[in-house]
Amino acid sequence: MAFALGADAIEPDIVATRDGVLVVRHENEISGTTDVATRAEFAERRTTKHIDGIALTGWFTEDFTWAELATLRARERIPALRKSSASFDGAFGxxxxxxxxxxxxxxxxxxxRPLSMVAEIKHATYFESIGLPLDELFAAEVNEAGWNEGDGRLVIESFEKHVLDQVYARGIYGKRVYLIEASGKPFDEVARLGSAAAHYADALTDAGLYALAGHVDGVSVDKKLILEIDAAGDVTGKSELVDSAHAAGLEIYCWTLRPENKFLSRSFRTGKVSADFGAWQSEFALIMGTGIDGVFADHPDLAVAVRAEL
Known part of the structure; x- marks a missing residue:
């Protein structure tokens, strides 16, 4: 459906099962995206874990075999905002x-047109610590699927740069993109260096971007980093980040373009209902007009419509 609506690539988030099968879930904690909490046979697997330094309580993919996960049904992650999507709850595995x-x-x-995958490897340091090295599992599946042909169809991204290096070292030569949050520190660096770990923001300085060049092909950032936002929260224009990344020889992408008021910058919200669509065309056009190399969007047709007007 995404491709039919005009997407050039799809972006699965990848986590692992207990038996080493890579599955597509937004997180390894799955109570919000499956019906696992309603399944009496799995009630005793509810637990609390620390994932990337954060305590989470729920059900985790690494505590299930793929055969068990295959019995679950998918649910919309934000049903209050996306009721139409939530109407499909239970329809798919x-x-x-x-x-x-x-x-x-x-x-x-x-x-x-060429169709691609942007594979996001999630929580690699955590999974490696429990004996499920995602770089090894990912490389095996890419090769088995015949997707390591160097034809440009595969992009690998992660908030942890170390796993991108590991995947490359395993002979997987897809384009590597470093995901960068608007705040905080990458967990692989925190695990290695503790409080001495650099902030994500350090990677976005001119020196930081030039240091990344040669190690990754691009960066992908929170969309707010593409915009200039004043102290009141209003958008006043575009930042220099796109030009800075290009000057360093890097591609740059951003996430996530969404039309609902809840997700739009304050300047583009209309009305008071979070789930209503605001002035999404204006925000999308401002971001795309920076010369950015690509955007991630939950509604491909809306992003394509704005792109067509550029």
């Missing part, structure tokens, strides 16, 4: 990474 490779291969038969 979960996907493995290998299933997504197959879906793209099948879609490519009927779509005339």
């Amino acid at each position: 979960l996907l493995r990474l290998r299933d997504v490779f197959d879906l793209i291969d099948d879609a490519s038969i009927d779509v005339p």
Whole structure:
């Protein structure tokens, strides 16, 4: 459906099962995106864990085999805002990474433009600590699926740069993109250096961007970093980040363009209902007009419509 609506690539978030199968979930804690909390047979698996330094309580993919996860049904993660999507709760099961490779291969038969995957590897340091090295598992699945042909269809991204290096060292030569939050520190660096770890913001200075060049192909940032926002929260224009990244020889992307008031910058909200669409065209156009190399969007058709007007 995303490809039919005009997407050039899809972005699965990747976590692992207990038996080493890579599955597509926004997080490894799945109480908000599946019906696991309603399943009596899995009630005793509810637990609390520290994931990237944050205590989370729920059900985690690494405590299930793929055969068990395959019995669950998917749910909308933000149902209060996306009731139409939530109306499909229970209609679909979960996907493995290998299933997504197959879906793209099948879609490519009927779509005339190149179709790609942007694979986001989630919580790599955590998974490695429990004996599930995502770099190794990912490399094996890419090779098995025949997706390591150097044809430009595969992009690998993560908030942890170390796992990008590990994947590259395993001979997976897709484009590497470093995900960068608007605040905080990358957990792989925190695990290695503690309080001495650099902030994400350090990577976005001119020196930081030049240091990344040669190690990654690009960066992908929170969309607010593309905009100039004043102390009152109003957008006053675009930042220099796109130009700075390009000057350092890096591609740059941002996430996530969404039309609801809840997710728009304050300047583009209309009315008082969080779930209503605001002036999304204006925000999308401002961001795309910076010369950015690509954007992530939950509604591909809306992003494509704005792009067509540039």
